[in-house]
Amino acid sequence: MVVHSVLLRGLQAPDIGLVGTEPTLLTRADQDPIAGVLADLIKPGLTALKQTLTQPSEALYQPVHRIFHLVLLEAVCDLFATGNSLETHAFQPKLDPLKIDSAGLVLRRYALNASDQTTSQLEGWRTLDNRLTHSNAKSQGWTQFSESFSLNLDPDPKKRDFQAREFTAAQPRLRTGALVLDRQLSVAQAAQSSYCEQVTPLFIAPPEVCQALNKTILYGLVPLTSQSLSEAENTDAAFDIDFVKSHLPSYLQATSTLGGISPVPDVGRTLTGQAAAQLRETNASLDGYLEMLRQVSEEFELGLLTPTDSIVCEIEEDFKRIYGDSKLNKTRPASIALCQSLDKIKLDYEGKQVSAGDRLKSAAKYLLNPESTRSVTMPTAWGEISDALGNEIAQKVKVILDQRLSITIPQFRRFDDLDRTYSLRAFIRVKSENNCLPYLHWSAPSQPFTIRPWYAASPVPPVQVALPDILGPNTLKTLKPNVAFNIPAGLFNAIDGMTLKDLLAGKKPSGSGPALNWICGFNIPIITICAFIVLNIFLQLLNFIFGWLPFIKVCIPIPTRQPAEGGN
Secondary structure (H helix, E strand, C coil): CCCCEEEEEECCEHHHCECCCCCEEEEECCCCHHHHHHHHHHCHHHHHHHCCECCCCCCECCHHHCCEEEEEEEEEEECCCCCCCHHHHHHCCECCHHHEEEEEEEEEEEEECCCCCEEEEEEEEEEECHHHHCCCCCCEEEEECCCHHHHHCCCCHHHCCHHHHHCCCCCCCCCCCCHHHHHHHHHHHHHHHCEEECCEECEECCHHHHHHHCCCEEEEECCCCCCCECCCCCCCCCCCHHHHHHHCCHHHCCHHHHCCCCCCCCCCCEECHHHHHHHCCCCHHHHHHHHHHHHHHHHCCHHHCCCCCHHHHHHHHHHHHHHCHHHHHHHHHHHHHHHHHHCCCEEEECCEEEEHHHHHHHHHHHHCCCCCCCCEECCCECCCCCHHHHHHHHHHHHHHHHHHHHHHCCCCECCCCCCCCEEEEEEEEECCHHHCCCEEEECCCCCCECECCCCCCCCCCCCCCCCCCCCCCCHHHHCCCCEEEEECHHHHHHHHCCCHHHHHHCCCCCCCCCCCCEEEEECHHHHHHHHHHHHHHHHHHHHHHHCCHHHHCCCCCCCCCCCCHHHC
Protein backbone atom coordinates (compact mmCIF):
# COMPACT_ATOMS: atom_id res chain seq x y z
CA MET A 1 0.00 0.00 0.00
CA VAL A 2 1.01 3.62 -0.52
CA VAL A 3 2.81 5.07 2.48
CA HIS A 4 4.85 7.79 0.75
CA SER A 5 3.82 11.30 -0.18
CA VAL A 6 1.65 11.91 -3.24
CA LEU A 7 1.60 15.03 -5.39
CA LEU A 8 -1.55 16.17 -7.17
CA ARG A 9 -0.62 18.88 -9.65
CA GLY A 10 -1.53 20.33 -13.00
CA LEU A 11 -0.56 18.54 -16.17
CA GLN A 12 3.22 18.75 -16.68
CA ALA A 13 4.06 19.41 -20.34
CA PRO A 14 7.07 21.74 -20.71
CA ASP A 15 6.76 21.71 -24.51
CA ILE A 16 3.51 23.68 -24.30
CA GLY A 17 4.48 25.70 -21.23
CA LEU A 18 2.78 23.62 -18.52
CA VAL A 19 5.23 23.44 -15.61
CA GLY A 20 3.26 24.90 -12.68
CA THR A 21 1.69 23.07 -9.76
CA GLU A 22 -1.76 24.67 -10.01
CA PRO A 23 -4.53 22.75 -11.80
CA THR A 24 -4.58 23.08 -15.59
CA LEU A 25 -7.72 24.82 -16.86
CA LEU A 26 -9.04 24.39 -20.39
CA THR A 27 -11.60 26.39 -22.39
CA ARG A 28 -13.56 24.21 -24.80
CA ALA A 29 -16.25 24.96 -27.38
CA ASP A 30 -16.73 21.31 -28.40
CA GLN A 31 -20.19 19.79 -28.49
CA ASP A 32 -18.68 16.99 -26.38
CA PRO A 33 -15.85 18.73 -24.49
CA ILE A 34 -14.75 15.71 -22.49
CA ALA A 35 -14.35 13.51 -25.55
CA GLY A 36 -12.50 16.34 -27.29
CA VAL A 37 -10.02 16.78 -24.44
CA LEU A 38 -9.32 13.06 -24.15
CA ALA A 39 -8.71 12.88 -27.90
CA ASP A 40 -6.33 15.87 -27.77
CA LEU A 41 -4.34 14.27 -24.94
CA ILE A 42 -3.41 11.36 -27.21
CA LYS A 43 -2.22 13.54 -30.09
CA PRO A 44 1.59 13.92 -30.31
CA GLY A 45 3.05 17.06 -28.80
CA LEU A 46 -0.25 18.13 -27.21
CA THR A 47 -0.36 20.97 -29.75
CA ALA A 48 -4.16 20.79 -30.04
CA LEU A 49 -4.45 21.03 -26.26
CA LYS A 50 -2.26 24.13 -26.14
CA GLN A 51 -4.79 26.12 -28.16
CA THR A 52 -7.47 25.58 -25.50
CA LEU A 53 -5.46 26.51 -22.40
CA THR A 54 -7.27 29.04 -20.22
CA GLN A 55 -5.21 32.18 -19.73
CA PRO A 56 -4.60 33.24 -16.10
CA SER A 57 -6.48 36.55 -16.45
CA GLU A 58 -9.36 35.11 -18.47
CA ALA A 59 -12.87 35.24 -17.02
CA LEU A 60 -14.58 31.87 -17.31
CA TYR A 61 -17.77 31.28 -19.29
CA GLN A 62 -20.99 29.73 -18.05
CA PRO A 63 -22.60 26.76 -19.86
CA VAL A 64 -25.24 29.15 -21.25
CA HIS A 65 -22.47 30.54 -23.48
CA ARG A 66 -21.95 27.01 -24.87
CA ILE A 67 -18.36 27.19 -23.61
CA PHE A 68 -17.13 24.64 -21.07
CA HIS A 69 -14.14 24.69 -18.76
CA LEU A 70 -12.34 21.52 -17.75
CA VAL A 71 -9.56 20.87 -15.28
CA LEU A 72 -6.64 18.47 -15.81
CA LEU A 73 -4.35 17.07 -13.13
CA GLU A 74 -1.78 14.35 -12.76
CA ALA A 75 -1.02 12.27 -9.66
CA VAL A 76 2.56 11.19 -8.96
CA CYS A 77 4.41 9.45 -6.15
CA ASP A 78 6.80 11.82 -4.39
CA LEU A 79 9.10 9.06 -3.15
CA PHE A 80 11.77 11.34 -1.72
CA ALA A 81 9.57 14.33 -0.86
CA THR A 82 11.39 16.45 -3.43
CA GLY A 83 8.37 18.55 -4.38
CA ASN A 84 7.55 19.83 -7.84
CA SER A 85 10.52 20.81 -9.99
CA LEU A 86 11.65 19.74 -13.43
CA GLU A 87 14.84 18.23 -12.03
CA THR A 88 12.95 15.84 -9.75
CA HIS A 89 10.28 14.62 -12.20
CA ALA A 90 12.41 11.59 -13.06
CA PHE A 91 12.14 10.46 -9.44
CA GLN A 92 8.35 10.85 -9.31
CA PRO A 93 6.63 7.91 -11.02
CA LYS A 94 2.93 8.04 -11.75
CA LEU A 95 0.52 6.95 -9.03
CA ASP A 96 -1.18 3.63 -9.68
CA PRO A 97 -4.80 4.50 -10.61
CA LEU A 98 -6.01 1.49 -8.63
CA LYS A 99 -4.71 3.15 -5.46
CA ILE A 100 -7.09 6.10 -5.87
CA ASP A 101 -10.16 5.75 -3.67
CA SER A 102 -11.94 8.90 -4.92
CA ALA A 103 -11.17 12.37 -6.24
CA GLY A 104 -12.90 15.71 -6.60
CA LEU A 105 -12.55 19.46 -6.66
CA VAL A 106 -13.97 22.29 -4.58
CA LEU A 107 -14.69 25.81 -5.76
CA ARG A 108 -13.93 28.52 -3.22
CA ARG A 109 -14.63 32.22 -3.17
CA TYR A 110 -12.49 35.08 -1.90
CA ALA A 111 -14.16 36.98 0.92
CA LEU A 112 -14.75 40.73 0.95
CA ASN A 113 -13.85 43.16 3.69
CA ALA A 114 -16.04 45.94 5.04
CA SER A 115 -15.05 48.13 2.07
CA ASP A 116 -16.07 45.44 -0.45
CA GLN A 117 -12.43 44.81 -1.35
CA THR A 118 -11.33 41.25 -2.16
CA THR A 119 -9.22 39.70 0.61
CA SER A 120 -7.08 36.57 0.87
CA GLN A 121 -9.66 34.89 3.13
CA LEU A 122 -11.57 32.07 1.47
CA GLU A 123 -15.20 30.97 1.65
CA GLY A 124 -16.60 27.60 0.71
CA TRP A 125 -20.08 26.51 -0.36
CA ARG A 126 -20.72 24.33 2.64
CA THR A 127 -23.49 22.56 4.47
CA LEU A 128 -23.51 22.35 8.26
CA ASP A 129 -24.33 18.90 9.61
CA ASN A 130 -26.50 19.83 12.59
CA ARG A 131 -26.46 16.23 13.79
CA LEU A 132 -22.80 16.65 14.68
CA THR A 133 -23.01 20.10 16.25
CA HIS A 134 -26.55 20.18 17.71
CA SER A 135 -26.67 23.70 16.29
CA ASN A 136 -29.48 25.77 14.85
CA ALA A 137 -27.17 27.41 12.30
CA LYS A 138 -28.31 27.73 8.72
CA SER A 139 -27.35 24.67 6.76
CA GLN A 140 -26.14 25.85 3.34
CA GLY A 141 -24.30 28.75 1.77
CA TRP A 142 -20.98 30.54 1.46
CA THR A 143 -19.22 30.35 4.82
CA GLN A 144 -15.75 31.61 5.62
CA PHE A 145 -12.97 29.28 6.71
CA SER A 146 -12.26 30.75 10.13
CA GLU A 147 -9.11 28.69 10.71
CA SER A 148 -6.32 27.92 8.26
CA PHE A 149 -6.36 24.22 9.15
CA SER A 150 -9.97 23.91 7.96
CA LEU A 151 -8.84 24.64 4.38
CA ASN A 152 -7.14 21.24 4.33
CA LEU A 153 -9.91 19.20 5.94
CA ASP A 154 -11.63 16.50 3.95
CA PRO A 155 -14.75 18.05 2.38
CA ASP A 156 -16.78 15.14 3.76
CA PRO A 157 -16.85 15.15 7.60
CA LYS A 158 -17.62 11.42 7.59
CA LYS A 159 -14.22 10.72 6.04
CA ARG A 160 -12.18 12.72 8.56
CA ASP A 161 -9.92 11.17 11.11
CA PHE A 162 -10.14 13.80 13.81
CA GLN A 163 -7.15 12.70 15.89
CA ALA A 164 -4.78 12.11 12.97
CA ARG A 165 -5.76 14.92 10.64
CA GLU A 166 -7.64 17.76 12.19
CA PHE A 167 -5.97 18.31 15.53
CA THR A 168 -2.41 17.07 15.22
CA ALA A 169 0.55 18.12 17.29
CA ALA A 170 1.20 20.84 14.72
CA GLN A 171 -2.38 22.09 15.01
CA PRO A 172 -3.69 21.26 18.50
CA ARG A 173 -7.03 22.30 19.87
CA LEU A 174 -7.01 25.84 21.16
CA ARG A 175 -7.06 25.95 24.95
CA THR A 176 -7.13 28.83 27.44
CA GLY A 177 -6.86 26.94 30.72
CA ALA A 178 -10.32 28.14 31.74
CA LEU A 179 -12.88 25.33 31.62
CA VAL A 180 -15.81 27.49 30.48
CA LEU A 181 -13.84 29.16 27.69
CA ASP A 182 -12.34 25.85 26.58
CA ARG A 183 -15.84 24.41 26.20
CA GLN A 184 -16.92 27.36 24.05
CA LEU A 185 -13.79 27.06 21.89
CA SER A 186 -14.39 23.34 21.53
CA VAL A 187 -17.94 23.96 20.27
CA ALA A 188 -16.69 26.57 17.78
CA GLN A 189 -13.97 24.30 16.43
CA ALA A 190 -16.33 21.33 16.28
CA ALA A 191 -18.80 23.41 14.25
CA GLN A 192 -16.04 24.33 11.79
CA SER A 193 -15.17 20.64 11.52
CA SER A 194 -18.77 19.64 10.84
CA TYR A 195 -19.15 21.57 7.60
CA CYS A 196 -19.57 19.47 4.47
CA GLU A 197 -18.16 21.26 1.42
CA GLN A 198 -19.75 20.96 -2.02
CA VAL A 199 -17.62 18.65 -4.19
CA THR A 200 -17.52 18.13 -7.96
CA PRO A 201 -16.17 14.69 -8.89
CA LEU A 202 -12.94 14.13 -10.79
CA PHE A 203 -12.47 11.10 -13.02
CA ILE A 204 -9.45 9.04 -13.99
CA ALA A 205 -8.70 9.24 -17.70
CA PRO A 206 -9.15 6.03 -19.74
CA PRO A 207 -6.18 3.60 -19.76
CA GLU A 208 -5.21 4.45 -23.33
CA VAL A 209 -4.84 8.14 -22.41
CA CYS A 210 -2.78 7.38 -19.31
CA GLN A 211 -0.58 4.97 -21.29
CA ALA A 212 -0.01 7.47 -24.10
CA LEU A 213 1.24 10.08 -21.64
CA ASN A 214 2.72 7.62 -19.13
CA LYS A 215 0.83 9.56 -16.47
CA THR A 216 -2.15 9.10 -14.18
CA ILE A 217 -4.47 11.81 -15.48
CA LEU A 218 -7.59 13.09 -13.74
CA TYR A 219 -10.14 15.39 -15.36
CA GLY A 220 -13.45 17.03 -14.56
CA LEU A 221 -15.82 19.84 -15.46
CA VAL A 222 -15.53 23.09 -13.54
CA PRO A 223 -18.96 24.00 -12.04
CA LEU A 224 -19.73 27.62 -12.92
CA THR A 225 -23.51 27.68 -12.53
CA SER A 226 -25.85 26.32 -9.88
CA GLN A 227 -29.47 26.52 -8.78
CA SER A 228 -28.54 25.93 -5.13
CA LEU A 229 -29.92 28.64 -2.86
CA SER A 230 -28.06 30.04 0.11
CA GLU A 231 -29.73 29.46 3.46
CA ALA A 232 -27.16 31.53 5.32
CA GLU A 233 -28.18 34.93 6.62
CA ASN A 234 -27.54 37.68 4.11
CA THR A 235 -25.33 40.10 6.02
CA ASP A 236 -25.51 42.58 3.13
CA ALA A 237 -29.28 42.95 3.63
CA ALA A 238 -28.97 45.93 5.96
CA PHE A 239 -29.30 49.69 5.66
CA ASP A 240 -26.54 52.07 6.65
CA ILE A 241 -27.49 54.13 9.69
CA ASP A 242 -26.52 57.37 7.92
CA PHE A 243 -28.90 56.50 5.09
CA VAL A 244 -31.68 55.79 7.59
CA LYS A 245 -31.15 59.17 9.27
CA SER A 246 -31.32 60.97 5.94
CA HIS A 247 -34.40 58.94 4.96
CA LEU A 248 -36.34 59.95 8.07
CA PRO A 249 -38.91 62.72 7.62
CA SER A 250 -37.88 66.03 9.15
CA TYR A 251 -40.48 65.61 11.90
CA LEU A 252 -38.54 62.60 13.27
CA GLN A 253 -35.02 64.02 13.02
CA ALA A 254 -33.09 65.67 15.85
CA THR A 255 -33.86 69.35 16.31
CA SER A 256 -30.15 70.24 16.19
CA THR A 257 -29.83 68.57 12.79
CA LEU A 258 -32.62 70.71 11.32
CA GLY A 259 -31.59 73.91 13.08
CA GLY A 260 -34.98 74.23 14.73
CA ILE A 261 -38.31 72.57 15.47
CA SER A 262 -40.27 71.41 12.43
CA PRO A 263 -43.29 73.66 11.77
CA VAL A 264 -46.74 72.06 11.70
CA PRO A 265 -49.02 72.98 8.77
CA ASP A 266 -52.60 74.12 9.34
CA VAL A 267 -52.02 74.57 13.07
CA GLY A 268 -55.02 73.52 15.17
CA ARG A 269 -57.17 72.88 12.12
CA THR A 270 -59.60 69.97 12.01
CA LEU A 271 -59.29 67.90 8.83
CA THR A 272 -60.91 64.82 7.35
CA GLY A 273 -59.32 62.41 4.90
CA GLN A 274 -61.40 63.87 2.09
CA ALA A 275 -60.33 67.43 2.90
CA ALA A 276 -56.68 66.46 3.28
CA ALA A 277 -56.66 64.76 -0.13
CA GLN A 278 -57.94 67.95 -1.76
CA LEU A 279 -55.72 70.40 0.13
CA ARG A 280 -52.43 68.51 -0.29
CA GLU A 281 -52.44 69.23 -4.04
CA THR A 282 -51.93 72.96 -3.37
CA ASN A 283 -50.49 72.92 0.16
CA ALA A 284 -46.86 71.73 0.07
CA SER A 285 -46.47 71.84 3.86
CA LEU A 286 -49.54 69.67 4.40
CA ASP A 287 -48.34 67.31 1.67
CA GLY A 288 -45.03 66.88 3.54
CA TYR A 289 -46.89 66.22 6.80
CA LEU A 290 -49.10 63.58 5.16
CA GLU A 291 -46.04 61.98 3.56
CA MET A 292 -44.55 61.70 7.07
CA LEU A 293 -47.72 59.95 8.23
CA ARG A 294 -47.48 57.56 5.28
CA GLN A 295 -43.89 56.67 6.16
CA VAL A 296 -44.75 56.09 9.79
CA SER A 297 -47.81 54.00 8.98
CA GLU A 298 -46.60 51.97 6.00
CA GLU A 299 -42.80 51.99 5.85
CA PHE A 300 -42.28 51.87 9.61
CA GLU A 301 -45.39 49.68 10.07
CA LEU A 302 -47.06 51.52 12.92
CA GLY A 303 -50.30 51.11 10.99
CA LEU A 304 -50.11 47.35 11.54
CA LEU A 305 -50.26 47.68 15.32
CA THR A 306 -53.89 48.77 15.58
CA PRO A 307 -55.79 47.30 12.60
CA THR A 308 -59.23 48.60 13.57
CA ASP A 309 -59.88 50.79 10.55
CA SER A 310 -60.71 49.29 7.16
CA ILE A 311 -57.70 50.77 5.37
CA VAL A 312 -55.31 49.51 8.06
CA CYS A 313 -56.91 46.08 8.01
CA GLU A 314 -56.37 46.01 4.25
CA ILE A 315 -52.66 46.83 4.71
CA GLU A 316 -52.25 44.03 7.24
CA GLU A 317 -54.15 41.52 5.12
CA ASP A 318 -51.96 42.36 2.11
CA PHE A 319 -48.87 41.91 4.27
CA LYS A 320 -50.12 38.55 5.55
CA ARG A 321 -51.03 37.37 2.06
CA ILE A 322 -47.58 38.19 0.67
CA TYR A 323 -45.31 37.28 3.57
CA GLY A 324 -47.40 35.15 5.94
CA ASP A 325 -48.28 35.53 9.61
CA SER A 326 -44.81 34.52 10.78
CA LYS A 327 -43.15 37.36 8.86
CA LEU A 328 -45.75 39.84 10.17
CA ASN A 329 -45.05 38.78 13.75
CA LYS A 330 -41.32 39.15 13.10
CA THR A 331 -41.57 42.89 12.44
CA ARG A 332 -44.33 43.70 14.95
CA PRO A 333 -42.06 43.88 18.08
CA ALA A 334 -39.76 46.36 16.33
CA SER A 335 -42.74 48.54 15.39
CA ILE A 336 -43.92 48.51 19.00
CA ALA A 337 -40.45 49.59 20.12
CA LEU A 338 -40.49 52.45 17.60
CA CYS A 339 -43.92 53.55 18.79
CA GLN A 340 -42.59 53.71 22.34
CA SER A 341 -39.72 55.92 21.17
CA LEU A 342 -42.09 58.19 19.24
CA ASP A 343 -44.16 58.59 22.40
CA LYS A 344 -41.21 60.53 23.83
CA ILE A 345 -41.97 63.28 21.30
CA LYS A 346 -44.57 65.57 22.84
CA LEU A 347 -47.10 67.31 20.61
CA ASP A 348 -48.74 70.50 21.83
CA TYR A 349 -52.51 70.88 21.53
CA GLU A 350 -53.24 74.39 22.86
CA GLY A 351 -51.08 73.80 25.94
CA LYS A 352 -51.87 70.10 26.36
CA GLN A 353 -48.93 67.70 25.82
CA VAL A 354 -49.78 64.51 23.93
CA SER A 355 -47.46 61.59 23.08
CA ALA A 356 -46.73 61.47 19.34
CA GLY A 357 -46.72 57.70 18.82
CA ASP A 358 -50.39 56.92 19.37
CA ARG A 359 -51.51 60.25 17.90
CA LEU A 360 -49.59 59.66 14.65
CA LYS A 361 -51.13 56.19 14.30
CA SER A 362 -54.60 57.67 14.71
CA ALA A 363 -53.92 60.52 12.28
CA ALA A 364 -52.51 58.15 9.65
CA LYS A 365 -55.65 55.99 9.76
CA TYR A 366 -57.99 58.77 8.79
CA LEU A 367 -55.99 61.46 6.99
CA LEU A 368 -54.45 58.98 4.54
CA ASN A 369 -57.84 57.56 3.57
CA PRO A 370 -59.31 59.92 0.95
CA GLU A 371 -62.78 58.49 1.61
CA SER A 372 -62.68 58.99 5.38
CA THR A 373 -65.05 61.51 6.95
CA ARG A 374 -63.55 61.08 10.43
CA SER A 375 -61.97 64.36 11.59
CA VAL A 376 -58.44 64.77 12.99
CA THR A 377 -57.16 67.88 14.76
CA MET A 378 -53.71 69.10 13.78
CA PRO A 379 -51.28 69.89 16.63
CA THR A 380 -50.43 73.50 17.43
CA ALA A 381 -46.70 72.76 17.82
CA TRP A 382 -44.25 69.90 17.28
CA GLY A 383 -42.12 68.72 20.19
CA GLU A 384 -38.35 69.12 20.43
CA ILE A 385 -36.23 66.04 19.62
CA SER A 386 -32.90 65.70 21.40
CA ASP A 387 -29.84 64.21 19.70
CA ALA A 388 -30.14 61.08 21.85
CA LEU A 389 -33.81 60.63 20.95
CA GLY A 390 -33.06 61.26 17.28
CA ASN A 391 -30.43 58.51 17.30
CA GLU A 392 -32.80 56.20 19.17
CA ILE A 393 -35.56 56.71 16.59
CA ALA A 394 -33.12 56.14 13.72
CA GLN A 395 -31.88 52.89 15.28
CA LYS A 396 -35.45 51.63 15.80
CA VAL A 397 -36.35 52.49 12.20
CA LYS A 398 -33.19 50.74 10.97
CA VAL A 399 -34.25 47.53 12.72
CA ILE A 400 -37.66 47.65 10.99
CA LEU A 401 -36.22 48.40 7.56
CA ASP A 402 -33.56 45.69 7.91
CA GLN A 403 -36.21 43.14 8.88
CA ARG A 404 -38.43 44.12 5.97
CA LEU A 405 -35.48 43.89 3.61
CA SER A 406 -34.57 40.43 4.89
CA ILE A 407 -38.18 39.34 4.28
CA THR A 408 -38.44 40.66 0.75
CA ILE A 409 -34.92 40.14 -0.59
CA PRO A 410 -34.61 36.89 -2.56
CA GLN A 411 -32.27 34.10 -1.57
CA PHE A 412 -28.99 34.19 -3.42
CA ARG A 413 -27.96 31.34 -5.65
CA ARG A 414 -24.44 30.05 -5.48
CA PHE A 415 -23.01 32.19 -8.29
CA ASP A 416 -25.42 35.14 -8.30
CA ASP A 417 -22.78 37.65 -7.17
CA LEU A 418 -21.19 38.62 -10.50
CA ASP A 419 -18.25 40.57 -9.07
CA ARG A 420 -16.68 37.88 -6.91
CA THR A 421 -13.36 36.11 -7.45
CA TYR A 422 -13.01 32.34 -7.20
CA SER A 423 -10.35 29.66 -7.02
CA LEU A 424 -10.57 25.90 -7.31
CA ARG A 425 -8.61 23.19 -5.56
CA ALA A 426 -8.53 19.47 -6.29
CA PHE A 427 -7.97 16.50 -4.00
CA ILE A 428 -7.57 12.75 -4.14
CA ARG A 429 -8.11 10.13 -1.49
CA VAL A 430 -5.50 7.36 -1.68
CA LYS A 431 -6.30 3.96 -0.23
CA SER A 432 -4.53 3.03 3.00
CA GLU A 433 -3.82 -0.23 4.77
CA ASN A 434 -6.21 -2.34 6.83
CA ASN A 435 -9.35 -0.61 5.52
CA CYS A 436 -8.48 2.57 7.38
CA LEU A 437 -9.57 5.98 6.22
CA PRO A 438 -7.88 6.94 2.93
CA TYR A 439 -5.04 9.45 2.87
CA LEU A 440 -6.14 12.87 1.64
CA HIS A 441 -3.88 14.84 -0.71
CA TRP A 442 -4.65 18.35 -1.94
CA SER A 443 -3.43 20.15 -5.03
CA ALA A 444 -2.27 23.74 -5.03
CA PRO A 445 -5.07 26.28 -5.59
CA SER A 446 -5.70 27.49 -9.11
CA GLN A 447 -5.10 31.02 -10.28
CA PRO A 448 -7.93 33.34 -9.15
CA PHE A 449 -10.65 33.79 -11.75
CA THR A 450 -13.99 35.48 -12.25
CA ILE A 451 -17.15 34.21 -13.95
CA ARG A 452 -18.72 36.02 -16.88
CA PRO A 453 -22.39 36.99 -16.42
CA TRP A 454 -24.95 35.11 -18.48
CA TYR A 455 -25.53 38.13 -20.74
CA ALA A 456 -21.85 38.43 -21.76
CA ALA A 457 -21.06 37.82 -25.41
CA SER A 458 -20.02 34.31 -26.38
CA PRO A 459 -17.35 33.51 -28.99
CA VAL A 460 -19.48 30.75 -30.50
CA PRO A 461 -22.04 31.56 -33.24
CA PRO A 462 -25.53 32.51 -32.00
CA VAL A 463 -28.41 30.06 -31.86
CA GLN A 464 -30.68 30.27 -34.90
CA VAL A 465 -34.47 30.18 -34.64
CA ALA A 466 -36.13 29.35 -37.97
CA LEU A 467 -39.38 31.18 -38.69
CA PRO A 468 -41.89 30.00 -41.30
CA ASP A 469 -42.59 32.08 -44.39
CA ILE A 470 -46.18 33.02 -43.59
CA LEU A 471 -46.41 34.98 -46.86
CA GLY A 472 -45.94 31.79 -48.86
CA PRO A 473 -49.01 30.55 -50.76
CA ASN A 474 -49.54 27.35 -48.77
CA THR A 475 -47.67 27.97 -45.50
CA LEU A 476 -50.63 29.16 -43.42
CA LYS A 477 -52.60 26.04 -44.33
CA THR A 478 -49.92 23.86 -42.78
CA LEU A 479 -49.65 25.81 -39.51
CA LYS A 480 -52.00 24.26 -36.98
CA PRO A 481 -52.40 24.99 -33.24
CA ASN A 482 -49.67 23.14 -31.35
CA VAL A 483 -50.21 24.51 -27.85
CA ALA A 484 -53.44 24.83 -25.87
CA PHE A 485 -54.37 27.00 -22.89
CA ASN A 486 -56.98 25.88 -20.38
CA ILE A 487 -58.74 29.15 -19.51
CA PRO A 488 -61.22 29.42 -16.61
CA ALA A 489 -64.60 30.98 -17.32
CA GLY A 490 -64.03 34.25 -15.45
CA LEU A 491 -60.74 35.00 -17.18
CA PHE A 492 -62.08 34.06 -20.61
CA ASN A 493 -65.14 36.30 -20.22
CA ALA A 494 -62.95 39.19 -19.05
CA ILE A 495 -60.62 38.82 -22.05
CA ASP A 496 -63.51 38.35 -24.46
CA GLY A 497 -65.20 41.56 -23.26
CA MET A 498 -62.01 43.62 -23.29
CA THR A 499 -61.63 46.47 -25.78
CA LEU A 500 -58.73 48.80 -26.49
CA LYS A 501 -60.90 51.79 -25.59
CA ASP A 502 -61.69 50.35 -22.16
CA LEU A 503 -58.03 49.56 -21.54
CA LEU A 504 -56.94 53.11 -22.37
CA ALA A 505 -59.67 54.46 -20.10
CA GLY A 506 -58.64 52.14 -17.29
CA LYS A 507 -62.06 50.50 -17.29
CA LYS A 508 -62.26 47.00 -15.89
CA PRO A 509 -63.99 44.43 -18.13
CA SER A 510 -67.35 43.26 -16.84
CA GLY A 511 -66.45 39.58 -17.09
CA SER A 512 -70.07 38.61 -17.63
CA GLY A 513 -70.75 35.58 -19.77
CA PRO A 514 -71.48 31.87 -19.65
CA ALA A 515 -69.89 29.88 -16.82
CA LEU A 516 -67.86 27.69 -19.16
CA ASN A 517 -64.18 26.87 -19.13
CA TRP A 518 -62.42 27.04 -22.48
CA ILE A 519 -59.48 25.38 -24.20
CA CYS A 520 -57.84 27.74 -26.69
CA GLY A 521 -55.24 26.51 -29.17
CA PHE A 522 -52.49 28.63 -30.69
CA ASN A 523 -49.62 28.11 -33.08
CA ILE A 524 -46.25 28.79 -31.46
CA PRO A 525 -44.46 29.89 -34.68
CA ILE A 526 -47.21 32.47 -35.31
CA ILE A 527 -46.90 33.71 -31.71
CA THR A 528 -43.14 33.98 -32.23
CA ILE A 529 -43.60 36.01 -35.40
CA CYS A 530 -46.00 38.39 -33.60
CA ALA A 531 -43.47 38.84 -30.81
CA PHE A 532 -40.71 39.39 -33.39
CA ILE A 533 -42.73 42.14 -35.11
CA VAL A 534 -43.48 43.89 -31.81
CA LEU A 535 -39.81 43.57 -30.81
CA ASN A 536 -38.65 45.26 -34.01
CA ILE A 537 -41.13 48.11 -33.52
CA PHE A 538 -39.92 48.83 -29.98
CA LEU A 539 -36.27 48.45 -30.94
CA GLN A 540 -36.75 51.20 -33.51
CA LEU A 541 -38.61 53.44 -31.05
CA LEU A 542 -36.13 53.01 -28.21
CA ASN A 543 -33.19 53.41 -30.57
CA PHE A 544 -33.78 57.16 -30.38
CA ILE A 545 -32.92 56.97 -26.66
CA PHE A 546 -30.24 54.28 -26.45
CA GLY A 547 -28.78 54.22 -29.95
CA TRP A 548 -28.32 50.49 -29.56
CA LEU A 549 -29.59 49.18 -32.90
CA PRO A 550 -26.15 48.78 -34.58
CA PHE A 551 -25.01 46.63 -31.65
CA ILE A 552 -27.96 44.38 -30.85
CA LYS A 553 -29.44 43.79 -34.29
CA VAL A 554 -27.22 42.55 -37.10
CA CYS A 555 -28.89 41.17 -40.23
CA ILE A 556 -26.78 39.30 -42.78
CA PRO A 557 -28.26 38.22 -46.14
CA ILE A 558 -28.11 34.50 -46.86
CA PRO A 559 -28.18 33.47 -50.54
CA THR A 560 -30.86 30.92 -51.34
CA ARG A 561 -30.66 28.25 -53.99
CA GLN A 562 -32.89 28.94 -56.96
CA PRO A 563 -34.65 25.93 -58.51
CA ALA A 564 -33.17 24.79 -61.81
CA GLU A 565 -35.08 25.37 -65.02
CA GLY A 566 -37.39 22.55 -65.92
CA GLY A 567 -38.02 21.74 -62.27
CA ASN A 568 -34.86 19.65 -61.84
